[in-house]
């Protein structure tokens with residue numbers, strides 16, 4: 639189909655036609671209403687262990703709906719907190735909005751959006767590989783980090799320098815420098831919210847334990863703008879990539895837990 643999942647047809651509000659799970663019980667993203675989150679001392683008692691390495695990022699690809707930095711996961715593992723097993727890092731990508739707009743993130747906090755949101759995707763090593771894990775209820779764990787406008791983030795800038803090399807869907811280049819995804823974690827990564835949700839793009843599998851960092855990461859306004867220099871297919875041909883986010887969906891019968899009081 640011409641265009642992409644956000645721009646073809648009615649976009650996210652029509653996804654349920656092809657993917658009925660879009661109206662399911664544990665869909666993502668959601669609004670995090672901080673009056674209804676529940677502090678869980680167990681999360682504080684068993685801290686989240688996030689390990690990244692300098693050599694884990696192999697390449698960057700234009701997926702047609704975002705950039706994606708792909709990893710073989712070596713030395714990059716996630717455990718503790720809400721997780722009952724070890725999850726291995728697979729990739730990170732982001733979602734963002736349009737110029738001069740305040741929307742862009744997928745999760746919102748008390749109804750407020752951030753200009754962009756980073757997702758660090760991990761798969762449960764009790765399964766053989768990512769593809770085996772991707773549709774299991776405990777298959778994936780995704781760390782979400784909000785971007786806010788502020789000082790420049792030179793580390794993320796090194797990744798953005800590669801965008802010009804992946805101008806079209808399917809374009810891929812190797813990353814021939816060391817990049818530790820740990821650089822993209824906010825200074826305080828102890829405070830997070832967690833809930834059971836889904837992939838935020840089709841096939842929308844309900845397989846994700848979400849770990850949403852409370853503290854945003856600062857990047858410059860120019861860096862937010864550079865996200866939109868990536869290109870994607872639209873019904874009118876190739877153009878700048880933006881608004882590649884799914885708006886929040888109903889929380890249904892879920893409580894979002896906080897690792898902090």
Ligand SMILES: NS(=O)(=O)c1ccc(C(=O)NCc2cccc(F)c2F)cc1
Nearest residue numbers: 757759769772780836837838839840841
């Ligand atoms: N935005 S997010 O963090 O929730 C998210 C993370 C990963 C994927 C993904 O891997 N999709 C492609 C993909 C690849 C293999 C098998 C799949 F089922 C599949 F969806 C989609 C959304």
Ligand SMILES: [Zn+2]
Nearest residue numbers: 731733757838
């Ligand atoms: Zn995502």
